[in-house]
Amino acid sequence: MSADIKAENQPYDDINVTPMLDLAYVLLVVFIILTTASVQGVKVDSPxxxxxxxxxxxxxxxxxxxxxxxxxxxxxxxxxxxxxxxxxxxxxxxxxxxxxxxxxxxxxxxxxxxxxxxxxxxxxxxxxxxxxxxxx
Known part of the structure; x- marks a missing residue:
C-alpha cells in the first residue's frame, strides 16, 4: 500500500498538452468564422x-x-x-x-x-x- 502512495506523489516527467491543443484549435476555428462573417461585401451608400x-x-x-x-x-x-x-x-x-x-x-x-x-x-x-x- 505504501508503494501505491509513493507512486502517486512522484513528479510527472512529461506534460499532457492535448487539452491545450484542443483549446487552441477551437480558438482558431472561432477566429476564422468570425473573420469571414465580418466580410459582408462591398459597402455603398444606397438611396x-x-x-x-x-x-x-x-x-x-x-x-x-x-x-x-x-x-x-x-x-x-x-x-x-x-x-x-x-x-x-x-x-x-x-x-x-x-x-x-x-x-x-x-x-x-x-x-x-x-x-x-x-x-x-x-x-x-x-x-x-x-x-x-x-x-x-
Missing amino acids: NTRASENLARPQTRAITITADGTVFLDAYPVDIAQLKSRLADHKAANPALPVVLKADAAAQYDTVMQVLEVAKALDITELGLVTKRQAP
Whole structure:
C-alpha cells in the first residue's frame, strides 16, 4: 500500500498538452468564422425609399455598383462583358435567377443602365433594386 502512495506523489516527467491543443484549435476555428462573417461585401451608400421590404431570395446574385462606377458580382469586381458572361452561366443553371442590384446613390446612371441592359439581354425578370428604408 505504501508503494501505491509513493507512486502517486512522484513528479510527472512529461506534460499532457492535448487539452491545450484542443483549446487552441477551437480558438482558431472561432477566429476564422468570425473573420469571414465580418466580410459582408462591398459597402455603398444606397438611396432612400419608402418600400417596406427588400428581401433577397436564396441563390440570389448581387450586383453592386460603387460611386466610382466599379461593378461587382457577388463582391468580385467585373467589367460589363464579364458580368454578362457570369450571369449567363448562372442563368443557365437557374432559369428563374433572381438578381439584386445595389448601387451607390452617387453612381453614374450610365453604369446602372448598362447593368440593366445586361439583365434584359439575358431575360432576367427577377430583378430587385436595393435601397435604404426612409423614415416616415
